[in-house]
Amino acid sequence: MIGNSIIKLQNVDIFQQKHLVLSNVDLHIDKGDFVWLIGQTGSGKSSLLKVIYGDINISSGSGHAGGYQLNGLASKDVPFLRRKLGIVFQDFQLLTDRTIEQNLHFVMKATGWTDKKLIADKTMDVLEKVGLRSKVKKMPHELSGGEQQRVVIARALINDPELILADEPTGNLDPDTSEEIVMLLKQISQSGTAVLVATHDYHIIRAFPSRIIKCENGKVLEDAQIA
């Protein structure tokens, strides 16, 4: 971390293959910020997230995320960058044939956790944070959609990330459950983890007003408004 800065992009051009998706991107996200990311389909939201989690390289301007320099980020460093980030994406769901506990242990083992007591304590700690301690032995299909999303958030909290990236975290949820999930993400940001949420759900943005950035016409606009 550089000061309180979790993400700092300056004058970055973002390409998908040879196609320039976003140009001259300036973005600054600090510890504890909660930021909405909006924009039409194809406007570049996923591309911006991919730069932040090291899936797209940048070759112009300068970028930092979670203490890692994004320019020339070596592929061997990408897993370490990702441990500083908690990722809550729709295509990164729970393993359906394992219990909640086993889902969390799977990620811990993959990210270098070995001590059984620490693993057990952290499992209960992250489940406590999302209000699901009692579900530790359940299978994903025994949980509601909102509860499953809470487990995904618990999993994202395992390595005490500096930043949570969430892509359409309420996409499959009813309005009340969506509000509960966003309330949880807001609480997480208030405890110091920055949270960046890409969404098309203007209802939820109205319910939880916060800073909005928008991908539009090849740019990232600050202080955007919703209609």
Ligand SMILES: Nc1ncnc2c1ncn2[C@@H]1O[C@H](COP(=O)(O)OP(=O)(O)OP(=O)(O)O)[C@@H](O)[C@H]1O
């Ligand atoms: N792998 C790829 N190769 C080439 N072009 C791509 C690739 N992925 C995305 N693009 C293009 O980059 C542009 C931005 O796509 P991106 O997925 O970032 O948009 P988005 O705002 O996240 O859209 P959505 O809301 O539908 O998820 C689009 O024109 C898209 O066609």
